[in-house]
Amino acid sequence: MNKRTRAVGFGNATDADGIALSLGQQVRNYVLQKIDSGEWPEGTRIPSEAQLVEQLGASRMTIHIALRDLSAAGVLMRKQGAGTFVAPRSSQSTFLELRNIHAEIEARGNRHTTDVHVMEAINCDLSLATEMNVVPGSTVFHSLLVHRENGRPLQIEDRYVNPLFAPDYLEQDFTRITPNEHLMAMGPLKEVEHVIQAVTADEQSRALLEMQPGEPLLLLRRRTWSRGLIATSARLLHPGTRFSLAGRMTVPH
Amino acid sequence: MNKRTRAVGFGNATDADGIALSLGQQVRNYVLQKIDSGEWPEGTRIPSEAQLVEQLGASRMTIHIALRDLSAAGVLMRKQGAGTFVAPRSSQSTFLELRNIHAEIEARGNRHTTDVHVMEAINCDLSLATEMNVVPGSTVFHSLLVHRENGRPLQIEDRYVNPLFAPDYLEQDFTRITPNEHLMAMGPLKEVEHVIQAVTADEQSRALLEMQPGEPLLLLRRRTWSRGLIATSARLLHPGTRFSLAGRMTVPH
DNA sequence: TATACAAACTTGTATATACCAATATATGAT
DNA sequence: ATCATATATTGGTATATACAAGTTTGTATA
Structure with missing residues (x-):
C-alpha cells in the first residue's frame, strides 16, 4: 500500500484545484471541517490520537503532528493526560476587535x-x-x-x-x-x-x-x-x- | 545514554528557573539565540538539518520538527531543496508595526x-x-x-x-x-x-x-x-x- | 465514607528508517 | 562558452517504536 497517497477516512484527498493533499493536511482539514460545521463546538473534547488513528487510518505520529500544528495555530488546546479540546473562538484573532x-x-x-x-x-x-x-x-x-x-x-x-x-x-x-x-x-x-x-x-x-x-x-x-x-x-x-x-x-x- | 536529558551541543539544558528543557526546546533556543545575538542576521542561510544533527547531537526528526515550529512562527523560512533562512523581522508580528x-x-x-x-x-x-x-x-x-x-x-x-x-x-x-x-x-x-x-x-x-x-x-x-x-x-x-x-x-x- | 493506590488512558518527546520532491551543483557533450 | 543531463544536497512526509509524564478512573483498604 502506498503510504503517501492514501486518503484519510472518507475525506477528500485533493483540494479544490485537484492538488493532492498530504496526509497531515487531510487530518487538519478533517478537524477544521468538524469545527466549522458546528459538529464540534467550542470546548468539545475531540477524539483521542488513538481513536483518530483508527478512524482516519494515519499513524499516530502523523495525527499527533497535525493536532500539534492546530494547537500552535490556536484552533485546539491540548493537555497532557486530559485530551484535546476545541479552543474558544474568542482566543483566536484577538487582535484589533471591530470585526463585527x-x-x-x-x-x-x-x-x-x-x-x-x-x-x-x-x-x-x-x-x-x-x-x-x-x-x-x-x-x-x-x-x-x-x-x-x-x-x-x-x-x-x-x-x-x-x-x-x-x-x-x-x-x-x-x-x-x-x-x-x-x-x-x-x-x-x-x-x-x-x-x-x-x-x-x-x-x-x-x-x-x-x-x-x-x-x-x-x-x-x-x-x-x-x-x-x-x-x-x-x-x-x-x-x-x-x-x-x-x-x-x-x-x- | 539517556535520550531525554542530554543537552544540545554547548547549550543549556535548563531554563532560568532550573526546569529541564526538552531537546526540541533546546534546539529552538539555540537558533533563536543565534538570531537574537545578531550572529545570524536576516536572510542568513542557517546550517542544514544534517549539519545541525552533527553539531547538536539530536536526531534529524527532532531538528526538523524544531525548525518546522520556528517556520510556522514566522522566525524562519524554509524552502525544499534550497535551505533554511532567517526570516525578515518585518514579516514577524506583522501586526501593528512600531516595535522599534x-x-x-x-x-x-x-x-x-x-x-x-x-x-x-x-x-x-x-x-x-x-x-x-x-x-x-x-x-x-x-x-x-x-x-x-x-x-x-x-x-x-x-x-x-x-x-x-x-x-x-x-x-x-x-x-x-x-x-x-x-x-x-x-x-x-x-x-x-x-x-x-x-x-x-x-x-x-x-x-x-x-x-x-x-x-x-x-x-x-x-x-x-x-x-x-x-x-x-x-x-x-x-x-x-x-x-x-x-x-x-x-x-x- | 474517605483515602490510598493501581491501572488505564492521553498527550509529549525522541529516534531510526524510508522514501518523496525541489533545488543547486557538477559534469559532459556540443 | 552553452546547454542538457546526472548527481548531490536539502527539506517534506509518513511510519513504527519506545518511553516519559500528566490525568482520569477504578479498586481495594482503612
Missing part, C-alpha cells in the same frame, strides 16, 4: 441601528482601481452607511466591494444585516490589511457623525483578501473622543 | 534622534498602580522622550516601567539606545495590549510635536507583560497628519 460592529454593540447591551446613505455600482477610476487591484473602469459596488449605538453615530462605513466576490451585494438590506456579515458568508478571508490614522473631520463626515468642528477622527482603512482577490476595501471613521480600538496578542516565541 | 521606532526610521533611510525630557522614579497613585498592576505607592520609573525623524518630531514616548523588570532603567542613555531596546534585553515579553485613539493635542503635546493648534493626534497606549508582571506601560503620541499605523495579518484557518 453589530455584535460588539449588542455585547455592550446597547441598540445597533444603521442608516444607508449610498448603495451604488460605479466605474472605478485609476486610484480606486489600484486600491481594489482591478483594471481601471471596472464596475465595483459602493456603499456608505452610518452605524449608531443607542441612536448616536459611532461609525461611518464607506465600503467598496469586488462584484466577483459578492455579486448580490447591492440587493442586501443593510439595516438588517451588516455588510461584514454578508461578506463573511461569501467566502473565507485569507488576509487583512489595516492602516490607522488620526484625521480631522471633513464637513460631510462631521455632519454624519454629529460632531463639533475640530474634533479628531480615528480612520481605519481595511482591505481583505479572499480567493486571490481583494474582496473589499473599507474606510471606517470613528469619533476619536468616544471610540477606541483595542487588541491584545500573545507574542510568538 | 529607531529601526523603522533608519529603514526609511532617515536619521533618528531622541530628546530626553524626563527621567525619574515616582511613587504611583491609585490610577497608575491599577494601570501597572502594582500596589499603590510603589516606586515606578518614568521617562518622557521625543523621537525625531530628520529633526522633525514624530513621537512622544511617555513610559512607565516596573523596577522589578528593569532595575537599571534610569541609568540608561536613551539618546543612544531606545527604551524599547533596553527593555527587550531585560527579558522576553509574553503579551502585548494596545489601545488606539484619536485625540486632540493638549498644549504640552502640541508644543513638543511642534504642531498647529487643533491638529489631531494618534494615541497608542501599549502595555507589555513579561515574567508574569506588567513590564511597562507607554503612551505613544503621533501627529495624525503625517503618521499612520499599518499592519497586515493572515487569518488563521
Whole structure:
C-alpha cells in the first residue's frame, strides 16, 4: 500500500484545484471541517490520537503532528493526560476587535441601528482601481452607511466591494444585516490589511457623525483578501473622543 | 545514554528557573539565540538539518520538527531543496508595526534622534498602580522622550516601567539606545495590549510635536507583560497628519 | 465514607528508517 | 562558452517504536 497517497477516512484527498493533499493536511482539514460545521463546538473534547488513528487510518505520529500544528495555530488546546479540546473562538484573532460592529454593540447591551446613505455600482477610476487591484473602469459596488449605538453615530462605513466576490451585494438590506456579515458568508478571508490614522473631520463626515468642528477622527482603512482577490476595501471613521480600538496578542516565541 | 536529558551541543539544558528543557526546546533556543545575538542576521542561510544533527547531537526528526515550529512562527523560512533562512523581522508580528521606532526610521533611510525630557522614579497613585498592576505607592520609573525623524518630531514616548523588570532603567542613555531596546534585553515579553485613539493635542503635546493648534493626534497606549508582571506601560503620541499605523495579518484557518 | 493506590488512558518527546520532491551543483557533450 | 543531463544536497512526509509524564478512573483498604 502506498503510504503517501492514501486518503484519510472518507475525506477528500485533493483540494479544490485537484492538488493532492498530504496526509497531515487531510487530518487538519478533517478537524477544521468538524469545527466549522458546528459538529464540534467550542470546548468539545475531540477524539483521542488513538481513536483518530483508527478512524482516519494515519499513524499516530502523523495525527499527533497535525493536532500539534492546530494547537500552535490556536484552533485546539491540548493537555497532557486530559485530551484535546476545541479552543474558544474568542482566543483566536484577538487582535484589533471591530470585526463585527453589530455584535460588539449588542455585547455592550446597547441598540445597533444603521442608516444607508449610498448603495451604488460605479466605474472605478485609476486610484480606486489600484486600491481594489482591478483594471481601471471596472464596475465595483459602493456603499456608505452610518452605524449608531443607542441612536448616536459611532461609525461611518464607506465600503467598496469586488462584484466577483459578492455579486448580490447591492440587493442586501443593510439595516438588517451588516455588510461584514454578508461578506463573511461569501467566502473565507485569507488576509487583512489595516492602516490607522488620526484625521480631522471633513464637513460631510462631521455632519454624519454629529460632531463639533475640530474634533479628531480615528480612520481605519481595511482591505481583505479572499480567493486571490481583494474582496473589499473599507474606510471606517470613528469619533476619536468616544471610540477606541483595542487588541491584545500573545507574542510568538 | 539517556535520550531525554542530554543537552544540545554547548547549550543549556535548563531554563532560568532550573526546569529541564526538552531537546526540541533546546534546539529552538539555540537558533533563536543565534538570531537574537545578531550572529545570524536576516536572510542568513542557517546550517542544514544534517549539519545541525552533527553539531547538536539530536536526531534529524527532532531538528526538523524544531525548525518546522520556528517556520510556522514566522522566525524562519524554509524552502525544499534550497535551505533554511532567517526570516525578515518585518514579516514577524506583522501586526501593528512600531516595535522599534529607531529601526523603522533608519529603514526609511532617515536619521533618528531622541530628546530626553524626563527621567525619574515616582511613587504611583491609585490610577497608575491599577494601570501597572502594582500596589499603590510603589516606586515606578518614568521617562518622557521625543523621537525625531530628520529633526522633525514624530513621537512622544511617555513610559512607565516596573523596577522589578528593569532595575537599571534610569541609568540608561536613551539618546543612544531606545527604551524599547533596553527593555527587550531585560527579558522576553509574553503579551502585548494596545489601545488606539484619536485625540486632540493638549498644549504640552502640541508644543513638543511642534504642531498647529487643533491638529489631531494618534494615541497608542501599549502595555507589555513579561515574567508574569506588567513590564511597562507607554503612551505613544503621533501627529495624525503625517503618521499612520499599518499592519497586515493572515487569518488563521 | 474517605483515602490510598493501581491501572488505564492521553498527550509529549525522541529516534531510526524510508522514501518523496525541489533545488543547486557538477559534469559532459556540443 | 552553452546547454542538457546526472548527481548531490536539502527539506517534506509518513511510519513504527519506545518511553516519559500528566490525568482520569477504578479498586481495594482503612
